[in-house]
Structures are given as structure tokens and as C-alpha cells.
Amino acid sequence: MKKWGKIFALVAAVLLVLSVAAFAQPKHWVVGFSQIGSEREWRTADTISVQNAFLEDPTFTLIYSDAQQRQENQIKAIRSFIARRVNAILFTALVETGYGPVLQEAKRAGIPVVMIDRDVAKEDRGLRLTIMGSDFIKEGEKAGEWLADYLKKKGLDDGKKAINIVELQGTTGSAPAIERKTGFANVLKSHANWKITRSQTGNFTSSEGKQVMEAFLKADKNIDVLYAHNDQMALGAIQAIKEAGLKPGKDIIIVGVDAVKGAFEAMVAGEMNASIECSPLLGPQAVLAMRDLRDGKKLPARIYTIEGIFDETNAAEALPTRQY
Amino acid sequence: MLAWKRLSRSKIIWPLITLGILMLFNLFFTPNFFRIEMLEGHLFGNLIDILKNGAPIMILAIGLTLVIATHGIDISVGSVVAISAGVVAMLIGGDLAGNPKYPIAFAMGAALVACIAAGMWNGMLVSWIGMQPIIATLILFVAGRGIAMVTTNAMVIWLYAKPFALLGQGYLFGLPFSLYIVAFLLLATYLVTRRTAVGMFIEAVGINPKATRFAGINARGILFWCYAFSGLCAGVSGLVVCSTVMSADGNNAGNLAELDAILAVVLGGTSLNGGRFFLLGSMVGALIIQTLTTTIYAFNVAPEIAQVVKALVVYAVSLLQSETFRARVAGMFARREVAA
Numbered sequence: 122m123k124k125w126g127k128i129f130a131l132v133a134a135v136l137l138v139l140s141v142a143a144f145a146q147p148k149h150w151v152v153g154f155s156q157i158g159s160e161r162e163w164r165t166a167d168t169i170s171v172q173n174a175f176l177e178d179p180t181f182t183l184i185y186s187d188a189q190q191r192q193e194n195q196i197k198a199i200r201s202f203i204a205r206r207v208n209a210i211l212f213t214a215l216v217e218t219g220y221g222p223v224l225q226e227a228k229r230a231g232i233p234v235v236m237i238d239r240d241v242a243k244e245d246r247g248l249r250l251t252i253m254g255s256d257f258i259k260e261g262e263k264a265g266e267w268l269a270d271y272l273k274k275k276g277l278d279d280g281k282k283a284i285n286i287v288e289l290q291g292t293t294g295s296a297p298a299i300e301r302k303t304g305f306a307n308v309l310k311s312h313a314n315w316k317i318t319r320s321q322t323g324n325f326t327s328s329e330g331k332q333v334m335e336a337f338l339k340a341d342k343n344i345d346v347l348y349a350h351n352d353q354m355a356l357g358a359i360q361a362i363k364e365a366g367l368k369p370g371k372d373i374i375i376v377g378v379d380a381v382k383g384a385f386e387a388m389v390a391g392e393m394n395a396s397i398e399c400s401p402l403l404g405p406q407a408v409l410a411m412r413d414l415r416d417g418k419k420l421p422a423r424i425y426t427i428e429g430i431f432d433e434t435n436a437a438e439a440l441p442t443r444q445y
Numbered sequence: 446m447l448a449w450k451r452l453s454r455s456k457i458i459w460p461l462i463t464l465g466i467l468m469l470f471n472l473f474f475t476p477n478f479f480r481i482e483m484l485e486g487h488l489f490g491n492l493i494d495i496l497k498n499g500a501p502i503m504i505l506a507i508g509l510t511l512v513i514a515t516h517g518i519d520i521s522v523g524s525v526v527a528i529s530a531g532v533v534a535m536l537i538g539g540d541l542a543g544n545p546k547y548p549i550a551f552a553m554g555a556a557l558v559a560c561i562a563a564g565m566w567n568g569m570l571v572s573w574i575g576m577q578p579i580i581a582t583l584i585l586f587v588a589g590r591g592i593a594m595v596t597t598n599a600m601v602i603w604l605y606a607k608p609f610a611l612l613g614q615g616y617l618f619g620l621p622f623s624l625y626i627v628a629f630l631l632l633a634t635y636l637v638t639r640r641t642a643v644g645m646f647i648e649a650v651g652i653n654p655k656a657t658r659f660a661g662i663n664a665r666g667i668l669f670w671c672y673a674f675s676g677l678c679a680g681v682s683g684l685v686v687c688s689t690v691m692s693a694d695g696n697n698a699g700n701l702a703e704l705d706a707i708l709a710v711v712l713g714g715t716s717l718n719g720g721r722f723f724l725l726g727s728m729v730g731a732l733i734i735q736t737l738t739t740t741i742y743a744f745n746v747a748p749e750i751a752q753v754v755k756a757l758v759v760y761a762v763s764l765l766q767s768e769t770f771r772a773r774v775a776g777m778f779a780r781r782e783v784a785a
Binding site for chain 2: 158159162165189190290293294319320321322326327328331332333335336337339340353356357360364365366381382383386
């Protein structure tokens with residue numbers, strides 16, 4: 122009997138120590154992160170930022186899954202997160218639709234899903250907790266507003282003469298493509314003489330952006346402005362414009378989105394006019410959100426990143442500080 | 446009628462008819478499609494774009510034609526394109542002033558050596574280990590893109606070394622430089638396969654490898670070198686792709702190019718069951734695919750439906766190519782004539 126008492130005391134002591142430790146230190150959380158792949162340096166910077174931010178906080182373990190640009194891989198990754206009973210899931214959606222069932226499974230398992238950068242379709246948004254990242258509609262609007270200012274400053278827009286704009290869209294069906302198009306179109310409404318003469322997908326890659334621009338330049342001699350949903354396509358298109366014997370940045374005004382290093386190099390060379398920043402450095406904000414979630418705080422319905430606009434006036438100055 | 450019968454039996458005629466139909470569509474419906482002008486000493490127009498942008502697929506198709514003739518397949522070529530682009534970009538470096546880190550010729554040579562090695566790896570798995578070609582090349586299909594990502598640190602590298610732009614953007618005698626690369630590779634392959642017995646050996650391996658071996662031909666060696674050659678072609682294609690946009694993008698360079706190249710070979714009349722191969726047919730096949738892409742851009746098909754349009758055309762082309770289908774249709778008409 123005495124022996125049992127000793128064991129009981131020992132167990133009680135251990136439990137006490139453990140519970141004190143648990144109080145002193147926040148509960149350890151395992152977070153799953155389903156990334157779509159690394160289709161461009163923007164995505165790479167985003168991934169590294171999230172990974173590093175979680176590494177710095179020892180109370181978190183991040184399980185990273187690269188979907189290699191395939192939706193089925195993402196669905197599999199989220200299912201495996203659920204099976205491993207992670208505490209929360211960070212998720213960047215490759216396309217908007219098709220994630221309903223797997224998000225339903227996460228919800229049933231009681232695992233909160235926080236979207237990073239790319240959201241799911243409207244009807245599935247009730248299944249995820251919040252989205253952090255850039256406002257793509259705002260980016261489209263910023264691009265339009267920058268263009269209006271620039272044209273006014275250069276005296277190119279008298280409000281009557283037609284301004285012909287061609288648009289290089291992102292991957293068909295993806296949130297940034299849909300919303301950057303919508304945002305730009307919002308600004309377009311207040312400029313009766315602006316017209317999008319051609320709009321085609323360049324799939325967010327430079328080689329497709331170049332091919333599409335080549336075809337545009339052959340079909341249409343009167344292009345005043347190129348609006349590209351990302352810098353990669355704009356940079357590809359710049360080469361097509363050069364091959365057509367025109368001066369990019371002068372004969373055709375070029376506005377991109379993302380503000381990647383290549384765009385800064387092109388702006389410094391005078392071949393591109395502006396890039397709307399879409400910052401990928403989301404890691405620190407993601408860690409903050411996870412801490413709030415762990416502490417039982419309520420997250421806002423949208424968490425925005427702070428972003429700027431770069432053009433000829435400030436590109437040279439900012440170039441050396443760019444991380445992506 | 447007799448001439449037509451003889452013509453319809455020749456393999457090259459059906460891909461040519463398809464290409465003709467696509468061109469005819471553009472003649473009527475796409476304004477300015479055929480306009481070609483002289484611009485800064487070179488030709489400029491949609492047709493030139495088709496040739497220029499089709500070059501990477503044409504180069505891939507040359508290597509794949511031989512592989513497919515051996516009753517094999519190489520689905521790793523797209524990833525090898527990414528390796529080639531990654532290696533050459535890393536060695537040239539993204540110096541803004543355009544000074545290459547290593548001499549450009551050395552960088553290109555190193556990229557090609559890496560790609561030939563990749564092809565040899567495939568060849569070894571297929572010929573010596575006897576793996577199924579689709580599985581053997583699947584390994585590099587997956588791993589190759591990883592290798593490309595590692596070489597480029599998963600970043601897109603922009604190149605500013607002007608001379609390197611010649612491959613994908615330069616012109617010689619008014620025509621895109623990449624076309625001369627295609628022509629050179631095509632001619633060399635033609636001479637080696639058709640002016641010597643090598644082509645027959647390849648076809649023999651594709652039809653019956655056992656009998657070929659018993660006939661005293663080194664079937665394994667033939668297989669091995671076909672895959673190595675396919676690796677070389679993918680390497681050259683990667684250099685052109687990289688030079689065209691002056692950047693190496695590990696994730697997107699050559700993405701899905703293997704499917705386009707296989708389609709080009711099949712459209713060109715070479716059967717996936719191996720045996721007879723048609724190099725020129727593969728070139729026409731590649732041009733069909735590129736014409737379709739350029740048409741979609743020039744005609745401004747909405748991106749939401751572009752893929753469906755593409756699929757429908759490929760479907761129609763495949764039906765046109767199928768002998769069985771043509772016989773069925775011909776049979777239907779013949780019966781109707783009897784009934785009347």
C-alpha cells in the first residue's frame with residue numbers, strides 16, 4: 122500500500138510540473154500550409170517568408186506541402202493535414218472552385234482554415250475562417266488610377282481621344298486574374314474614352330505573355346497601354362514590343378502588378394512604367410494570426426498587407442532593397 | 446482519282462490538309478493574319494511567329510519521333526527543357542550590364558551536356574534495366590523539374606547578355622534564327638537515319654526488338670542512343686526557350702511541352718506503337734499545334750473557352766488522321782450511293 126502511495130505522489134508531482142509548464146508556455150501548435158507550388162519568384166518569397174516566420178517561433182511546427190501547381194495535390198495535402206489532426210491550416214488556393222468538399226471535411230474536424238493570398242470561390246467562403254493577403258481588386262484599381270494620373274501628367278489624355286488598352290490576364294479562373302481585371306474595369310467606367318481593345322490570358326508566365334503580345338501587335342497597330350496582371354507577362358511582352366520595332370515604356374505605356382525585381386530592372390531601364398506592389402512577405406502576419414487564434418481571439422474577416430506603387434520616380438531608389 | 450488514292454495513302458498528306466484547313470480559316474476570319482512585312486531587316490508577321498514559337502516544339506518532336514519509333518515514349522522532355530534553361534541561365538548569370546559569368550558558349554555546352562546525361566539516364570533505364578519507357582521517363586519528368594528548381598534556387602532568372610538572345614530572338618537572312626537550328630537538326634537526323642541503316646534499325650526495334658536482336662542488331666544500343674538524342678533535343682529546345690524570353694523559369698519553362706511534342710509526332714503520322722517514323726510529318730504536326738495557339742490569340746478567342754476550342758480542333762484532327770474513321774465515313778457514303 123505504501124508503494125502505491127509513493128507512485129501516486131510521483132504521478133501527481135509530474136502532472137503538476139507539466140501543468141505549470143503548460144501554463145508558462147503556450148500550447149504547442151502544429152500548422153499545415155498547403156502552397157500551390159513556386160510558379161514565380163513572388164511565390165518563392167512568400168513561401169520562404171512563411172517558413173522562416175514559423176521557424177522563429179518555437180511554439181509552432183509548420184508542415185509545408187508544395188502542390189506543384191495541381192489542385193488534386195492540394196486536396197490530398199489538406200486531407201492529410203486533417204488526418205494528422207493539425208491545429209490549423211494555412212491554404213493558398215490554386216483556382217477558386219472545387220475545394221468545397223475538402224474544406225467541409227476540415228470544418229467537421231474542427232480545424233480552422235486561414236487562406237493566404239488566394240481565396241476560394243464565394244460559395245465556399247463560409248467554410249474558411251479568414252483570408253490574409255493582398256486585395257486584388259484594389260490592385261486593379263490602383264493600376265487604373267496610376268494610369269489616369271500618368272496620362273494626365275504627360276498630357277496624353279484629353280478625355281476625348283481614345284486610349285486603347287490591351288490586357289494580359291492571369292491564369293483563367295484564378296482569383297488574382299478575376300479581381301485584377303474587375304478592379305481595373307472599375308476605374309475604366311469613369312473614363313469614357315478608355316477602351317480595352319484586346320484581352321487574353323498569358324497564364325502569368327513570360328513566354329505566354331510574349332506570344333500573346335506578339336499576336337496583339339500584329340492584329341492591332343493602335344495600342345497605347347498594356348495592362349498585365351503580373352510583371353512576368355509584362356516583361357515577356359516588353360520583348361515582343363521591342364521585336365515589333367516599338368519602344369516599350371514610350372510607344373506603349375506598360376503597367377504590371379507584383380513589383381518583382383525584374384520589373385524594377387525594366388523600370389530603371391525605362392522599358393516599363395509602373396508596377397503595383399503585391400507583397401509576398403506574409404509570414405510574420407501569418408504567425409500573428411495563428412497566435413491570436415490560439416489565444417482564442419477573433420480574427421477579422423480580412424487581413425490586408427501594406428503595399429505601395431512603384432514607377433519611374435521611385436524604382437531606382439527601391440531596387441537594391443527588393444527581396445523578391 | 447488514282448493519283449488522289451496514291452496521295453491519300455501517303456502519311457504526310459493528312460497533317461498537311463489539317464494545316465491547310467486551319468490556314469484557310471484564318472484567311473477568311475482573322476484579319477491581317479497573312480500580312481508579312483519587312484521590319485528592321487527581318488520578316489514580321491503571324492506566319493513568322495508560328496515558325497518562331499513553334500521551333501521549341503519542333504526540336505522536341507525530332508528527338509521524340511525517334512524514341513516513339515522504337516515503341517517508346519519520353520515524357521521527361523518538358524522537364525529537361527527546364528533543366529537546360531536553368532543551367533544555362535545560372536552559368537550566364539543575371540548581370541544587368543550583360544556581362545556573362547562564364548562564356549556563353551561554355552554555358553550552352555554545359556547545359557547540353559547535362560541534358561544528354563539526362564537522356565542517357567532515361568536510355569539506361571529503358572535499355573539496360575528494361576523499365577517501361579513511360580515509367581522510366583516519369584522519374585525524370587518529376588525529378589527534372591525539381592533539379593531545375595534547385596539550379597535556379599526557385600527564382601526566375603532574367604538574363605541581359607545580348608549575344609544569347611540570338612537563339613530565340615535573333616534573325617538571319619530575315620528569318621528567325623531558331624528556324625535554322627530546326628533545319629540543321631532535322632537535316633542531320635534525316636541524313637543519319639535515312640542515308641544509313643540507322644533509321645531502319647530504329648524501326649526494326651520498334652516493331653520487334655527480339656527479332657532485331659536475333660538479326661544481330663544491337664537493339665539495346667539503339668534504344669539507349671535514341672533516348673540520349675531525345676535528351677539532346679530537349680536541351681537545344683531549352684536553350685531556345687530560355688533565349689526567347691531571356692529568362693529561366695524552373696516551374697514554367699517547357700511545362701506540358703512533352704504533351705505538345707508527343708501530339709506533334711502522332712499528328713505527323715508516326716504511330717505510338719512504334720515502327721515507321723515520319724520526321725517531316727512531326728514538323729507539320731508541331732506547326733499545326735502552334736498555328737492553333739497563334740490563331741486563338743490572333744482571333745481573340747475568350748480565354749475561358751480557348752481550351753475547349755483547342756480540344757475540339759485536336760479531336761477533329763485526330764479523327765481526320767485515323768484510317769479506320771476515314772474508312773467508316775467513306776463506307777457510309779458508298780452505301781448511300783448504292784441506295785440511290
